[in-house]
Amino acid sequence: MNKKANIFPRVFLVLVGIYLLLPFGMTLIYSLFVEWTDVLPHGFTLRNYADLFSDAEFWACIGRTLVLCAVSVMLTIFILLLAMYVVIIVDRRLAKFMQLVCMIPYALQGVILSIGIISIYSGTGTILSNRMLMLFGAYTILVLPYIYQGIRNSINAIDVNTLLQAAEMLGCGKFRAYVQVVIPNIFSGILISALLAESIVFGDFVLANNIAGNNYQNIQVFLNRRMFRSSGLASAIVVIIFAVVFIITGLVLKLQGKEREEK
Amino acid sequence: MRMKQLSKIKRFTGYLAILPFLVIVVFYELLPLIRLAIGSLTGKQSHAFGLENFIKIAVTPLYQQSILNSIRISFLSALAGIVIAFLAAHCCGEASSRGKRVFTMILNMTSNFSGVPLAFAFMVLIGNTGILTSLGQRYAIPFLADFNLYSGNGLMITYIYFQIPLATLLLLPSFAGIRPEWREAAEILQARPLDYWARVAIPNLLPGILGTLSVLFANALAAYATAYALVMNNYALLALQITSKFKGDVQIDSATGGALAMVLILLMVFATMTNNYFTKRNLKGRELI
Numbered sequence: 001m002n003k004k005a006n007i008f009p010r011v012f013l014v015l016v017g018i019y020l021l022l023p024f025g026m027t028l029i030y031s032l033f034v035e036w037t038d039v040l041p042h043g044f045t046l047r048n049y050a051d052l053f054s055d056a057e058f059w060a061c062i063g064r065t066l067v068l069c070a071v072s073v074m075l076t077i078f079i080l081l082l083a084m085y086v087v088i089i090v091d092r093r094l095a096k097f098m099q100l101v102c103m104i105p106y107a108l109q110g111v112i113l114s115i116g117i118i119s120i121y122s123g124t125g126t127i128l129s130n131r132m133l134m135l136f137g138a139y140t141i142l143v144l145p146y147i148y149q150g151i152r153n154s155i156n157a158i159d160v161n162t163l164l165q166a167a168e169m170l171g172c173g174k175f176r177a178y179v180q181v182v183i184p185n186i187f188s189g190i191l192i193s194a195l196l197a198e199s200i201v202f203g204d205f206v207l208a209n210n211i212a213g214n215n216y217q218n219i220q221v222f223l224n225r226r227m228f229r230s231s232g233l234a235s236a237i238v239v240i241i242f243a244v245v246f247i248i249t250g251l252v253l254k255l256q257g258k259e260r261e262e263k
Numbered sequence: 264m265r266m267k268q269l270s271k272i273k274r275f276t277g278y279l280a281i282l283p284f285l286v287i288v289v290f291y292e293l294l295p296l297i298r299l300a301i302g303s304l305t306g307k308q309s310h311a312f313g314l315e316n317f318i319k320i321a322v323t324p325l326y327q328q329s330i331l332n333s334i335r336i337s338f339l340s341a342l343a344g345i346v347i348a349f350l351a352a353h354c355c356g357e358a359s360s361r362g363k364r365v366f367t368m369i370l371n372m373t374s375n376f377s378g379v380p381l382a383f384a385f386m387v388l389i390g391n392t393g394i395l396t397s398l399g400q401r402y403a404i405p406f407l408a409d410f411n412l413y414s415g416n417g418l419m420i421t422y423i424y425f426q427i428p429l430a431t432l433l434l435l436p437s438f439a440g441i442r443p444e445w446r447e448a449a450e451i452l453q454a455r456p457l458d459y460w461a462r463v464a465i466p467n468l469l470p471g472i473l474g475t476l477s478v479l480f481a482n483a484l485a486a487y488a489t490a491y492a493l494v495m496n497n498y499a500l501l502a503l504q505i506t507s508k509f510k511g512d513v514q515i516d517s518a519t520g521g522a523l524a525m526v527l528i529l530l531m532v533f534a535t536m537t538n539n540y541f542t543k544r545n546l547k548g549r550e551l552i
Contacts, residue, residue: 009354013366016351020373020428023384026394030387037397075287083284090277101288107531108296109485111502112524115509116295119302119517128290137291144292174277205378205488210510224379224492227386235387238380245375253371 024242031235048236058237061222068208068218069201072139073194076147079140081190084151085178088160102148105141110206113138118211131212138207143197150193154186192255199248202241302521316522325499326519330526333484333501336419341479344426345434345472351427352434356441367435374428382492385412385421413494421489426479433478437471474541481534484527501527 030036034043052058080102087094105113117138121128128134160182167177183190205220212218217225219241227234306315320326355363376384389395390412399407411417441464449459487502494500496507505527508520 009357012354013358017369020369023388027384027387036394079284082280086278086281107535111487116299119509120295120298140287141292199375203378220379227383234383238383241380246372249371
């Protein structure tokens with residue numbers, strides 16, 4: 001009786017685990033073989049990867065994706081930290097407003113955000129109709145809730161009031177106290193949310209496809225275009241994308257574990 | 264007097280730091296949202312202010328179907344996700360710590376596997392020339408051989424797939440909150456396992472389950488990339504229909520598209536508020552901001 005009760009959880013977890021790994025696992029194997037029409041694939045090859053790595057367009061897409069990731073996440077952190085200065089030091093009544101504004105994008109997600117932005121700016125002929133500008137603006141809003149939550153949680157976890165008082169007593173100005181005392185204390189929280197945001201931008205298809213489309217293909221749009229042309233090549237792209245996301249997730253988990261240990 | 268003025272000016276300059284944030288939020292979040300709302304309330308031909316577009320959505324079969332399909336697929340995939348997640352989270356509590364660690368790692372890894380890559384992986388698996396499909400044809404397994412990935416059923420299985428890791432990750436903390444002593448206490452009081460589940464475990468887990476359910480519902484509702492990669496615009500789904508009104512080969516129709524977008528926003532807000540309601544009840548402790 002007891003033994004039976006102990007075996008079921010393990011079997012169930014193994015089954016779910018296999019099911020979850022199946023799509024990626026099959027794609028990985030598929031990318032490494034020439035043909036797979038029977039039970040086992042045959043003809044091991046690295047051809048798909050060689051083709052992919054010698055494709056200049058692939059590297060261009062990777063480059064664009066990295067630019068998008070780096071610029072939009074840094075921009076979001078920068079404007080949020082400045083805004084948080086006002087909320088914490090100048091006027092705490094703004095906290096509710098900040099929270100509302102930062103949580104709205106969560107309800108919008110990529111679809112509404114992208115069509116809202118193109119419907120208002122595209123074809124207006126102004127500087128705002130520049131596709132790159134629209135794309136950076138959109139990504140900044142897309143990752144806003146995640147980075148805001150990260151910063152907010154870290155601020156709530158430390159004793160900001162005491163820190164500020166101590167700094168002021170030592171003759172430190174308010175802005176300097178915020179930059180040199182508060183921000184270093186919430187740095188690891190910011191880093192974790194920034195990495196999460198990177199994986200969101202890296203995995204985005206909707207904004208890039210709707211706003212920039214062919215003009216500025218990121219890796220996901222590139223994959224979607226190649227998918228129906230060569231499945232071998234596409235499977236290699238999927239493996240690369242997943243590997244990158246996996247590394248980012250690993251970093252996040254490691255940092256989170258470290259932070260928990262410190263507490 | 265001068266001091267007072269000076270501190271007033273200083274106070275004012277303090278507010279300046281929020282300006283970059285406000286500019287970006289106004290230009291890329293609030294104005295686009297207002298533009299969509301105005302578009303949805305402006306009649307397509309009449310240009311009159313009113314609910315014309317919403318009435319049109321309500322009587323056009325394609326749009327009716329899109330809304331219903333979106334709700335149906337989102338709700339059913341969320342439900343399936345939560346059932347599997349419930350069992351998995353429960354099993355996690357009984358597993359060894361190593362098993363638990365490996366399983367959580369798989370969850371974290373696969374929770375990021377969505378969108379176009381996921382759609383492609385399912386094409387490799389069970390698409391028209393997929394591995395399981397050709398095996399099904401070769402060994403005459405009709406379920407595999409005739410499965411149509413590029414349909415409502417195909418969307419359903421891919422959606423259920425991406426719901427499972429997210430659902431389990433969200434449910435694990437709730438299960439961790441159930442203390443083993445409760446079960447012992449219930450057993451000492453002669454409760455049958457059914458009593459324990461119905462009166463102790465489930466009531467304690469319910470806020471977490473319902474909150475997670477609403478997150479999953481919203482997650483599926485707003486999903487676009489997976490569906491687009493599988494069926495392009497050839498399926499009546501809210502997210503696909505909205506986008507096709509603003510992009511692609513047909514002329515831009517911000518009246519109908521805006522109204523459909525408003526429907527999606529309402530559903531998303533409903534789901535988000537449901538989740539807030541259930542998670543707020545669990546929050547304890549005072550927060551600074």
